[in-house]
Amino acid sequence: MERPQGETFPQTVYHLKTAGGPPAVEIKNFNLWYGGTAQALFDITMSIEKGLVTALIGPSGCGKSTLLRCLNRMNDLIDGIRIEGRISIEGSDIYAPGADVIAIRKRMGMVFQKPNPFPMSIYENVAYPLRVDGIRDKALIDATVEQSLRGAALWEEVKDRLNESALGLSGGQQQRLCIARAIAGSPEVLLMDEPCSALDPIATAKIEELIDELRGQFTIVIVTHNMQQAGRVSDNTAFMYLGRLIEYGETATVFTRPLAQRTQDYITGRFG
Numbered sequence: 001m002e003r004p005q006g007e008t009f010p011q012t013v014y015h016l017k018t019a020g021g022p023p024a025v026e027i028k029n030f031n032l033w034y035g036g037t038a039q040a041l042f043d044i045t046m047s048i049e050k051g052l053v054t055a056l057i058g059p060s061g062c063g064k065s066t067l068l069r070c071l072n073r074m075n076d077l078i079d080g081i082r083i084e085g086r087i088s089i090e091g092s093d094i095y096a097p098g099a100d101v102i103a104i105r106k107r108m109g110m111v112f113q114k115p116n117p118f119p120m121s122i123y124e125n126v127a128y129p130l131r132v133d134g135i136r137d138k139a140l141i142d143a144t145v146e147q148s149l150r151g152a153a154l155w156e157e158v159k160d161r162l163n164e165s166a167l168g169l170s171g172g173q174q175q176r177l178c179i180a181r182a183i184a185g186s187p188e189v190l191l192m193d194e195p196c197s198a199l200d201p202i203a204t205a206k207i208e209e210l211i212d213e214l215r216g217q218f219t220i221v222i223v224t225h226n227m228q229q230a231g232r233v234s235d236n237t238a239f240m241y242l243g244r245l246i247e248y249g250e251t252a253t254v255f256t257r258p259l260a261q262r263t264q265d266y267i268t269g270r271f272g
């Protein structure tokens with residue numbers, strides 16, 4: 001994307017919807033570079049409210065996925081990355097020296113753009129996080145699998161074929177299975193990176209309904225390029241542009257009375 005010369009990026013953060021209590025995630029003066037000089041995130045400061053749904057929106061390449069991946073330290077896997085600043089989850093600094101990356105990733109469930117069920121049975125997909133934890137108690141695993149599949153609004157559709165391959169499910173069912181698998185690990189935060197972009201409108205509506213049902217049980221951060229979707233599912237919306245957080249506030253306000261001109265231009269479809 002062409003970077004306009006001499007442009008400034010005032011950051012506007014205003015009234016957020018909260019569920020009361022401290023935020024689940026706090027991001028402070030966070031910067032990220034890919035390989036030396038390519039800066040992808042610029043001085044991001046924002047908090048993510050516990051138990052609510054937060055949408056990250058903005059044009060392609062503005063850094064939404066990069067920011068999302070910082071929340072579970074998935075970017076650590078990329079060579080040459082450098083970060084500055086702080087991210088804390090439930091009060092603990094996830095980039096502190098000696099922080100346990102595996103434990104951090106367990107606290108953050110991740111759902112990707114393309115459903116990625118493992119090539120195993122429906123049951124084993126959902127049991128996976130428990131198996132990784134070394135849990136052997138069959139009754140506990142059975143109960144968690146059922147509870148997670150119910151939580152992901154998939155139970156009724158699969159309860160009679162739990163031992164069949166997950167790869168035989170439709171795309172929408174596979175995505176709900178991935179959400180069930182994420183929930184089974186009882187994460188504090190669910191990260192979703194464009195979870196509906198590979199799905200048809202009916203499957204998309206089901207995922208949106210599901211996100212609504214999960215509100216309150218989990219803190220959810222969803223990246224979406226679909227502004228109607230952000231408007232429908234989220235409580236708070238952050239608009240990003242060229243690696244900056246431009247505007248962040250209650251979704252209804254960001255969509256109806258955006259303060260920054262750039263937000264207004266984006267949500268009215270003047271660019272994107």
Ligand SMILES: Nc1ncnc2c1ncn2[C@@H]1O[C@H](COP(=O)(O)OP(=O)(O)O)[C@@H](O)[C@H]1O
Binds near residue numbers: 059060065
């Ligand atoms: N693994 C990577 N290595 C180098 N640059 C990357 C990598 N991933 C993303 N980028 C760059 O970082 C910027 C933000 O990308 P991304 O976070 O994927 O944006 P979005 O999700 O908003 O489309 C883009 O300029 C992109 O090219």
Ligand SMILES: [Mg+2]
Binds near residue numbers: 064065066223
């Ligand atoms: Mg992305």
